[in-house]
Amino acid sequence: MVERVPMSKTGFVHLQSELERLHKVDRPDVIKAIGEARAHGDLKENAEYHAAKERQGFIEGRIMELKDKLGRAEIIDCSSIDASRVVFGAVVSLVDLDTNEELSYQLLGPEESDVKTGSISVLSPLGRSMIGKIIGDEVTVKTPGGIRNFEIIEITKSGKA
Numbered sequence: 001m002v003e004r005v006p007m008s009k010t011g012f013v014h015l016q017s018e019l020e021r022l023h024k025v026d027r028p029d030v031i032k033a034i035g036e037a038r039a040h041g042d043l044k045e046n047a048e049y050h051a052a053k054e055r056q057g058f059i060e061g062r063i064m065e066l067k068d069k070l071g072r073a074e075i076i077d078c079s080s081i082d083a084s085r086v087v088f089g090a091v092v093s094l095v096d097l098d099t100n101e102e103l104s105y106q107l108l109g110p111e112e113s114d115v116k117t118g119s120i121s122v123l124s125p126l127g128r129s130m131i132g133k134i135i136g137d138e139v140t141v142k143t144p145g146g147i148r149n150f151e152i153i154e155i156t157k158s159g160k161a
Contacts, residue, residue, distance in 0.1 A: 004074040006088050006122060008158075011112035012075050019066040022059055030056045069111055078106075078158045086130040086155055088122050093154035094130075097138070103150075106158050107131075126150075 007015075030052055037049035078089030086092050086107065093104045106119040107130065113121040120127050129139045130152065139150045 002072055005069050005072045005109060005111065007069075007073045007075055007109040008078045008089060008112060009075055010078075011109060012070070012073055015066055015070055015073075015111065019063065019070065022063050022066070026059050027056075027063075030059055078108075081157055083155045083157050084134065086133045086152065089158055091156045091158050092130055092152060093156075094139070094150040095153050097149040097151055102153070104154075 033052040034049065034056065037046055037052050040046055040048065043049050076088050081087050081089045083090055088107055088109075091104060091106045093102060095102050104118060105115075105126075107122045107127050108119045110121040110123050113119045113124070122128070122131065125143065126139070126141050129141050133139060133152050135152055135155055137152050139152065141148050141150070
């Protein structure tokens with residue numbers, strides 16, 4: 001059975017555009033660079049050639065990875081979720097019960113999560129521990145820094161699709 005990859009509509013479109021750029025821009029550019037480097041002669045000691053071949057390998061690997069993820073994507077409309085419980089796409093506000101620090105994260109798929117922009121993976125330890133919880137529930141998470149305790153103080157829909 002194929003393992004589905006949860007993804008927002010926005011995340012899906014972002015990955016599609018990255019794949020298109022790799023196909024239409026990056027791949028032709030690296031092929032041109034390989035051709036130019038080849039024209040310089042001796043390939044054994046040609047740093048430009050080896051760098052271009054390495055970049056080509058990265059691009060081809062990323063294309064295969066993106067095709068796989070897009071093929072297994074389970075697109076979820078984050079703007080139409082039920083915000084009575086923590087689900088994929090919800091924006092969850094928490095309070096750290098040890099420090100009283102308030103945090104807010106949107107639960108997204110692993111491919112689109114970025115703590116710097118306020119989103120975490122639904123598959124992360126914190127994400128998994130929050131799924132299905134309601135406002136007022138306490139969440140205990142085992143992190144590399146030790147056990148942390150949070151309380152869910154708000155659950156909202158995201159404005160993003």
